[in-house]
Structure formats: structure tokens, C-alpha cells
Amino acid sequence: MRKTFLALAALALPLLASAADNSPIGRWKTLDDETGKVMTIAEVYQAQNGKLAAKIVEAVDPSAATCTKCDGAKKGKSTVGMPILWNLSPVNGGWGGGEGYKPSAGMGFKAKSVKLVDGGNKLEVTGCKLFICKTATWVRVH
Numbered sequence: 742m743r744k745t746f747l748a749l750a751a752l753a754l755p756l757l758a759s760a761a762d763n764s765p766i767g768r769w770k771t772l773d774d775e776t777g778k779v780m781t782i783a784e785v786y787q788a789q790n791g792k793l794a795a796k797i798v799e800a801v802d803p804s805a806a807t808c809t810k811c812d813g814a815k816k817g818k819s820t821v822g823m824p825i826l827w828n829l830s831p832v833n834g835g836w837g838g839g840e841g842y843k844p845s846a847g848m849g850f851k852a853k854s855v856k857l858v859d860g861g862n863k864l865e866v867t868g869c870k871l872f873i874c875k876t877a878t879w880v881r882v883h
Contacts, residue, residue, distance in 0.1 A: 765793065765836065765857060765864050769879035770801070773845075780805040780845065782882060783825060785864075793836050793855070795826035797844070810847030820844045826852055826866070841868050 765785045773780050782799035797820045800806035808815050808823065815823070828839035835856030842849050850868035854876075858865050864879040 763857070763861060765855060768798065768882040769795075769864055770882055771797075771879050772877070773802075774875075774877065778802060779880075781820065783879065785826070788827065790828070792839065793826070793829035794824060794839075796824045797821055805845065808844045808847070811844060812847060815844075815847075826855065828852075829855055837867075841866070843868070 766787065767785060769783045769785060770779045771781045771783050772778065780800075780802045781797045782801060783795045784798045785793060785795045788794040797805075800820055805820060808818050808820050811818070823844060824842065825844070826839060826841045829836040829852060830838045832838055832854070835854055837852060837854045839852040839855075840849065841852040848870065850870045852866070853869050853874060854865070854867040856865050857863070858878075862881050864881070865876050866879060867874055867876040869875075
């Protein structure tokens with residue numbers, strides 16, 4: 742019985758890994774736009790409303806630890822715990838239609854598209870402010 746269970750578990754592991762690669766849920770390295778240097782670790786999760794969201798869980802670069810360019814209540818606050826994506830719904834094989842916030846620029850944006858690329862190892866996050874859109878690539882933390 743135990744050997745059967747272990748054999749079934751061994752067969753299921755690749756399937757579970759494959760399923761995880763089809764979901765953005767997990768931890769991601771966010772990169773600086775100009776240098777490509779890792780700035781923060783963000784966690785994508787399913788929010789209570791059933792939609793996807795993301796928040797910063799670690800500031801890798803000390804310059805990303807405090808929201809210096811933020812306005813209002815966020816100004817000077819820690820970025821750890823700060824929501825950076827929310828209300829993402831399934832759209833065209835990815836997610837979108839939500840909102841986002843970029844602490845390093847102190848600005849909100851429309852989250853047009855969030856999609857997995859490179860076999861699930863990277864996440865392309867496209868945000869738009871008015872008619873100008875920009876895509877950031879996040880790298881999965883393994």
C-alpha cells in the first residue's frame with residue numbers, strides 16, 4: 742500500500758509543477774526598469790473577492806524599502822505589505838482589468854495585462870496611464 746502511494750505521489754509531482762507554472766500565484770522578483778536589478782519580492786495571491794492581487798513582501802534593495810515618491814498617506818511608509826496589483830480577472834489567457842500602484846514612481850495605473858511567459862518563469866505586467874503603456878517583467882522565485 743505504501744509503495745503504491747509513493748508511486749502515485751511521484752507521478753503526480755510533475756502534474757502539480759505544471760499546474761503551478763500555469764498560475765501566477767506565488768513569489769516574484771520585481772526588477773528596476775533601467776538596471777534590471779532586483780528591487781522587491783512581490784507575492785501574487787487570490788484575494789477574498791476571488792480576483793488576483795499582489796503585494797510587496799520583501800524589499801531586496803534598500804532604496805525600495807520606503808515609498809519616497811508616494812503622495813498622501815503612503816509617503817515615507819514602508820513598501821513591505823503595500824498592494825501593487827488588485828482586482829485582476831481572467832482575460833485572454835492571462836489576467837487584467839485591474840488596478841496597480843508603482844511605489845518607485847508614486848503612481849497608480851490600469852493593469853491592462855498580466856501574463857505568464859517563458860514556461861511560467863516570468864510574468865509580464867503591462868500597466869497603462871492614460872494612453873501610454875509599459876510592460877515590466879517579473880521573475881519567479883524558486
